[in-house]
Amino acid sequence: MRQIDALKSPRFTQVSTFGRLPMCLPQEEVKAAFLGIPFDDAVTYRTGARFGPMAVRQGSRLLRPYNQFLDTYPFDKLNACDLGDVNIIPGYIEDTIKIIEKDVYDIISSKKLVPFIAGGDHSITLPILRAMHKQYGKINLIHLDSHYDFWDTYWGKKYTHGSWLRRALEEGLLKDVIQAGIRASTFSKEDLSDKVKLGIKSFTIRELKLNPKDILKEIESLKGPTYVSLDIDVVDPAFAPGTGTPEVGGLSSFEIIEFIRQWRFDKLVGFDVVEVSPPYDVSEITSMLAANIIYEGLSILSLSL
Ligand SMILES: [Mn+2]
Numbered sequence: 232m233r234q235i236d237a238l239k240s241p242r243f244t245q246v247s248t249f250g251r252l253p254m255c256l257p258q259e260e261v262k263a264a265f266l267g268i269p270f271d272d273a274v275t276y277r278t279g280a281r282f283g284p285m286a287v288r289q290g291s292r293l294l295r296p297y298n299q300f301l302d303t304y305p306f307d308k309l310n311a312c313d314l315g316d317v318n319i320i321p322g323y324i325e326d327t328i329k330i331i332e333k334d335v336y337d338i339i340s341s342k343k344l345v346p347f348i349a350g351g352d353h354s355i356t357l358p359i360l361r362a363m364h365k366q367y368g369k370i371n372l373i374h375l376d377s378h379y380d381f382w383d384t385y386w387g388k389k390y391t392h393g394s395w396l397r398r399a400l401e402e403g404l405l406k407d408v409i410q411a412g413i414r415a416s417t418f419s420k421e422d423l424s425d426k427v428k429l430g431i432k433s434f435t436i437r438e439l440k441l442n443p444k445d446i447l448k449e450i451e452s453l454k455g456p457t458y459v460s461l462d463i464d465v466v467d468p469a470f471a472p473g474t475g476t477p478e479v480g481g482l483s484s485f486e487i488i489e490f491i492r493q494w495r496f497d498k499l500v501g502f503d504v505v506e507v508s509p510p511y512d513v514s515e516i517t518s519m520l521a522a523n524i525i526y527e528g529l530s531i532l533s534l535s536l
Contacts, residue, residue: 247285248313249347250294250526255312262536263309263345263529266338267316270327271508273354273392275385277475279508280352283518284316286473286509287349287525290518298530300492305529308536314338314346324354324390332358332365339366339501345532347525350505352475353380353392356460357399363501364404367456370500372399374410375487376462377436377478379422381429392475392506400429408432409449411439412465415478436481443490450494459502459528463521471520473512484520491527499535502528 248254249265267284274280296304305311317334319327338346339362348359353376363370374380378393381400385391389398399405408431417423426433434446464474467481482490504521512518 247288247292249288249522250291250306250311252306253312255314259310259312261310261312261342261344263311263347263532264314264338265311265525266314266335266346266348268319268331268348268351268355269316270319270321270331270350270355271352271475272322272327273324273390274352274475275391275393277508277511279473279510280350280475280506281321282509283351283505283507283521284349286512286515286518287504287507287521288313290515290520291522291525293519294522294526298526301527301530301534303530303533305526305533308533309529311529328354328358328390331355332361335359336362336365339363345499346501347528348501348503349507349521349525350503353460353462353505354390354395355505356503357390357395359501359503360399360404360458361402363456363458367500369404369406371407371453371455371457372405372409373450373453373457373459374408375412375460375465376410377412377464377481378415378462378476379410379413379417379426379433380462381425381431382418400431406455407453409446409453410434411446412436412482414480439482440486447493450496453496456498456500457496458500461502461504461524462506463504463517464506466520471517473508473510473517474506475508476506487520488523488527491524491531494531495535499528499532
């Protein structure tokens with residue numbers, strides 16, 4: 232009987248949505264929404280992140296309404312819902328980048344909500360940042376990753392999952408950039424001087440593990456609109472095996488969740504978790520973690536309102 236009642240309601244959730252939330256309806260006042268961007272044609276190694284959004288939804292089905300560590304009901308406070316996925320074009324990076332920018336801009340400009348986005352590979356962050364810049368002007372970026380992602384090109388191509396940050400800096404989209412968790416071997420020693428030249432505050436995994444308070448202080452000092460981009464490979468492959476370019480020696484799932492819980496800053500305008508690649512996942516470890524990271528992000532947003 233309950234099922235029949237549910238089918239009569241416009242808010243029924245027979246489809247798999249993030250956190251079993253309702254799908255977003257046009258007339259609703261929502262403050263935050265989940266959005267999937269299932270694009271993975273810009274990866275340089277393992278594919279599969281195109282299946283990320285649905286896996287993160289599946290991995291979110293055990294999330295419950297109350298966050299006891301932050302004393303908040305994020306879904307209720309934000310009137311959160313699921314916007315579905317962006318209609319990307321597999322195989323066509325530059326066309327897809329335009330579609331993502333348009334869709335994200337339409338969402339943030341008309342609905343004034345904060346999108347919580349599941350990728351997709353990391354190339355999706357560039358068009359999101361373009362949309363954010365169009366709406367808010369220069370924005371701060373908190374970037375968690377095991378890789379710098381500021382390389383100029385791969386195989387001579389400008390749009391890849393390892394060059395989005397360089398493009399965003401060149402295009403003048405960003406104000407203060409805090410990067411943390413870096414540990415991958417790099418192409419040359421010049422990468423280290425590049426980060427200084429590019430003017431970003433970059434912290435290695437060693438700094439993040441040993442002195443997280445220094446990074447938290449930087450995060451607290453951010454003023455104005457701030458966007459968060461989290462590559463799941465900042466977490467150790469023992470805790471997040473389902474990803475495209477895994478790097479050993481990373482954070483545990485407890486460490487990443489606990490780190491995010493301590494963030495307090497001015498104005499969160501968007502949050503992505505990228506590079507979840509379900510074909511390489513085991514027992515939904517990675518997709519459940521990604522879902523919980525988004526839950527913590529929603530929770531800190533709910534505290535700031
Ligand atoms: Mn990465």
